[in-house]
Amino acid sequence: MIGVFDSGFGGLTVLRALLAQMPGASFVYAGDTARLPYGSKSRATIARYAADSARFLVDQGAEFLVIACNTASALALDEIRDAVSVPVLGVVEPGAAEAAAHSETHECIVLATSATVESHAYANACSQLGVRAFEKACPLLVPLVEESWTDHPVTRQVAKIYLEEAMAGAERDGLHPDAIVLGCTHYPLLRSLFAELIPPAMRIVDSAESVASRVAANFPATATPPAALQCTFFATDSVDKFRVLGERFLGRPIPSVQLVDLGG
């Protein structure tokens, strides 16, 4: 059983990618919705919250943990690994590795939350793979996705502003990026919008897909995958909201969600 953790709904895009690549596996998902968003919080607070959730998932039987939250992966991966005894994989390193594999200029742009950008986790992960990254914080994109304005003129305008600022910043740093990393699990819902706004030669790297490929490589494929969704869902706040909003991220119905109190 694979445990998937996020501060909220965004990690469901990672679960979606995992289900597509590992249809036979069982999953347990925990969304710490009572304490979201992590993106605006300090490292110490994020580490404490994420470790609580990681321990909970292991208590539920998870034998492998995917930290499907860019902010927690960027800021608290070591603390999460210290808190549990099962393997833990974050989204940052697989995203950076895919950018490295596909960028010919070895230069990329990373779009993420403020906390992820301030941590420079992507720039550091890219640097270790010989790739220079320009990181751009896009704090309005998460609320726009959660408002369901994924195909809305305002979102297009905001995305255009952020992309232009990122391109200009990269140019100032002397970079010629040919890949753009979606370093937040909400951003896959804006993928087609980004695809229209970026230069045709630029490649989109979705960290959700990158981490799913990495996890799938660790497990043998099941011969006859079950048709039904093999996932138990937990949320720390309103389970109704989780189900309604979560189905948009997961791209399929969520049969039931259980409320869990992780403290706080």
Next chain:
Amino acid sequence: MIGVFDSGFGGLTVLRALLAQMPGASFVYAGDTARLPYGSKSRATIARYAADSARFLVDQGAEFLVIACNTASALALDEIRDAVSVPVLGVVEPGAAEAAAHSETHECIVLATSATVESHAYANACSQLGVRAFEKACPLLVPLVEESWTDHPVTRQVAKIYLEEAMAGAERDGLHPDAIVLGCTHYPLLRSLFAELIPPAMRIVDSAESVASRVAANFPATATPPAALQCTFFATDSVDKFRVLGERFLGRPIPSVQLVDLGG
């Protein structure tokens, strides 16, 4: 000493109004920044968080509590009153009272967070004063203010969309509103933008000013108010961020902020 509580920075617009009306009073402010935003959380979670903060402010010596958070005022005022033995005033009822005092049609629009709108706290408070309210959730306005886009074309477009939807909704309900209540403590930073977008005959009611007037009426004016800011600030997360962002809401420098752990 007056205690002022908010989930974050927004309540500083209430403190700003209090300082303007009560320059001689002493204040203690608690911003539960580690657990913000409350606007997207459930009633039970908000009540638990708000009661923690209320008890903390009383422990600090507060003899009167102002719940400068619309969401907590709307959803958890009874629980906060149960948690402490000092008088507690929320922002909702004073805002509704000011709308009632100034509306000639006795019909108004309330702009607020999703949680405040879903609670119908403003509609209920208005109803008790003979005013019919159309409540409109505006979830993007808080992140836009926190992005510092208070005077930005995107924010104007978003505010215009929300206002048009509110006007259309009020009309469908047969209302002719002549007052618009800013039912979130972030919205005073958008007051001039709203003023440009609404019909000239429509009056803006700022709950922050309404509650400050109500508190000031409870206390005698000081003959010689001190020149310096008489307020101690506490935050549950990054004190640096609180100071930098908070100064925009307070409209004056914040000398120092103390970190406090309220659990969670």
